[in-house]
Every structure is written in structure tokens, then in C-alpha cells.
Amino acid sequence: MSSGITVSSLTVRFGGVTALSEVSLKVSPGEIVGVIGPNGSGKSTLFNAVSGIVQPSSGAILIDGADVVGVAPDRLVRQGLARTFQTPRIDPALPVKTAVLCGFHTMMRQSILEAMLHLPRQTREETQMKASCDALLERLGLTAVREVPLGELPMGQVRLVDVARAMASKPRYLLLDEPAAGLSLPEQRRLAAAIRLLAADGVGVLLVEHNFGLVGELCRHVTVLERGKVLVEGDIATVRGDPEFLRSYLGSHAA
Ligand SMILES: Nc1ncnc2c1ncn2[C@@H]1O[C@H](COP(=O)(O)OP(=O)(O)OP(=O)(O)O)[C@@H](O)[C@H]1O
Numbered sequence: 001m002s003s004g005i006t007v008s009s010l011t012v013r014f015g016g017v018t019a020l021s022e023v024s025l026k027v028s029p030g031e032i033v034g035v036i037g038p039n040g041s042g043k044s045t046l047f048n049a050v051s052g053i054v055q056p057s058s059g060a061i062l063i064d065g066a067d068v069v070g071v072a073p074d075r076l077v078r079q080g081l082a083r084t085f086q087t088p089r090i091d092p093a094l095p096v097k098t099a100v101l102c103g104f105h106t107m108m109r110q111s112i113l114e115a116m117l118h119l120p121r122q123t124r125e126e127t128q129m130k131a132s133c134d135a136l137l138e139r140l141g142l143t144a145v146r147e148v149p150l151g152e153l154p155m156g157q158v159r160l161v162d163v164a165r166a167m168a169s170k171p172r173y174l175l176l177d178e179p180a181a182g183l184s185l186p187e188q189r190r191l192a193a194a195i196r197l198l199a200a201d202g203v204g205v206l207l208v209e210h211n212f213g214l215v216g217e218l219c220r221h222v223t224v225l226e227r228g229k230v231l232v233e234g235d236i237a238t239v240r241g242d243p244e245f246l247r248s249y250l251g252s253h254a255a
Pocket residue numbers: 014017018019037038039040041042043044045046
């Protein structure tokens with residue numbers, strides 16, 4: 001069985017719009033793969049298809065060898081696939097630490113009965129979870145805002161909380177949708193270190209990001225999308241030197 005996320009010839013159509021056309025890529029455990037491209041090139045659609053939110057028109061998506069097309073998003077989460085959103089879907093009234101604790105709860109092993117009876121394993125898991133939550137908040141520089149409701153934070157920090165929530169679910173694969181947008185340089189540094197740590201632990205990461213510097217720093221392999229198609233792919237040096245990439249990507253950022 002081949003491990004990793006394997007996307008083969010993926011096509012997604014919305015009525016007459018072809019959002020993705022014959023896109024293929026692979027993310028192995030412990031690898032950080034970058035996806036870049038101008039607005040509307042299909043990056044979010046790719047994430048939505050892999051995480052089960054939209055159904056492909058054709059093509060295949062395998063996770064660790066298993067066909068996951070048609071599998072419900074919540075089942076994919078329980079199977080170890082976590083993702084973040086450009087606009088996080090978390091209740092703005094929740095304090096930061098509660099939002100992150102929600103991520104931990106998806107991987108707790110206790111039964112409802114154990115939780116009600118406060119059995120030893122449940123108490124042990126709660127204590128471990130709170131300590132892990134504090135460590136994660138610290139790693140991402142969120143300790144000072146741990147009690148602040150999400151609705152009072154700038155969007156960049158809300159995305160960072162969404163990253164923490166996704167990391168808390170102890171995924172085997174993590175899809176990050178523009179996690180560095182709106183972050184200060186020190187916040188970007190902390191985010192990059194946390195992503196690297198996760199990959200070193202064996203987690204496969206698919207990173208959609210407009211910040212090419214960050215992509216170049218974190219990803220050995222990059223896929224560039226344009227109008228739903230793979231324009232160029234390869235290691236960062238290959239992509240950087242590709243004339244098509246320079247025309248499309250840098251041209252669109254030169255304005
Ligand atoms: N639900 C939908 N219904 C119809 N068209 C859609 C839908 N979702 C995406 N599209 C279209 O599919 C194409 C790809 O959109 P997508 O959001 O995947 O691009 P993107 O690269 O993520 O863009 P951005 O960087 O702006 O987030 C666009 O033409 C978009 O208008």
C-alpha cells in the first residue's frame with residue numbers, strides 16, 4: 001500500500017466552470033508540498049475536494065492507498081485528515097484556548113460514560129490535553145491571547161488559532177489554506193517552525209500560500225496552478241527558474 005495523499009487527474013466542474021482540470025500531485029508522510037497560483041486558479045477547490053467538501057467530476061483521491069472520493073468530511077477528520085480555512089469556521093464567541101481544545105477533543109479516546117464518571121483514563125487524558133494545548137499555544141505565540149474571544153482578534157491571528165486547532169487533532173495529513181496571510185514577520189517565523197516540527201514528526205502537509213518566500217523556505221516540492229491546471233511543478237529551484245512561472249506568477253504579483 002502506498003502511503004500519502006495521491007491526487008490523480010482530478011477534475012472538478014461547477015456547472016460550466018472547470019475549477020480543476022486533470023490535476024495530479026502527491027504528499028508523502030513528513031513532506032511539505034506547496035500549492036501556489038493566482039486567485040481563481042483552483043487552490044481552494046483542490047483542498048475542498050481532498051477534504052470531501054466538493055465531489056470531483058473525475059479523477060481519484062487516495063489517502064494511504066484508500067479511495068476517499070465520496071467519504072464524508074467528518075469521517076476523513078477521524079481518519080487523520082485535518083485542514084484549515086482561509087476564513088476559519090469557528091464560533092467568534094469562543095475564547096482562543098477553547099477553540100484549540102475543540103481540536104484535541106476529536107482525538108480523545110474516552111467514551112461518554114467515562115467522561116460522565118470521571119474515570120482515571122478520562123482525567124489523565126484531560127490533564128494531558130490541557131498541557132498539550134498550552135504548549136501548542138506557546139509554540140504559535142498565542143499564550144497572551146488565550147482567553148480572548150476569536151471575534152476580537154485580527155483575521156491573521158484567527159487563522160493561526162485555526163492552525164492550532166487543526167494541529168491539535170493530531171492529524172496524519174494537514175491541509176493549510178493560506179495560513180500566513182495577515183501575519184507579522186515574527187508570527188510567520190513561529191508558524192513556519194511549527195509546520196516544520198509537525199513534518200519532522202511524520203505529518204504530510206499540503207500548503208496553499210501566496211507568500212512565495214515562505215513556500216520556498218518550507219517546501220521541497222511545489223505545484224503551480226493556473227486556471228485549474230498544473231502550470232509547472234517540481235523542486236523550488238525548478239519552479240523559480242521556469243519561464244511560464246515567471247510570466248504567470250511574478251507577473252500577477254508585479255502590479
Ligand atoms: N462553489 C462554486 N461554484 C461555482 N464556481 C466556483 C465555486 N467554487 C469555486 N468556483 C470557481 O472555480 C474557480 C477556482 O476557484 P478557487 O476558489 O478554487 O480558486 P483559488 O485559487 O482558491 O482562488 P483564491 O486564491 O481567490 O482563493 C474560480 O473560477 C471560481 O470562481
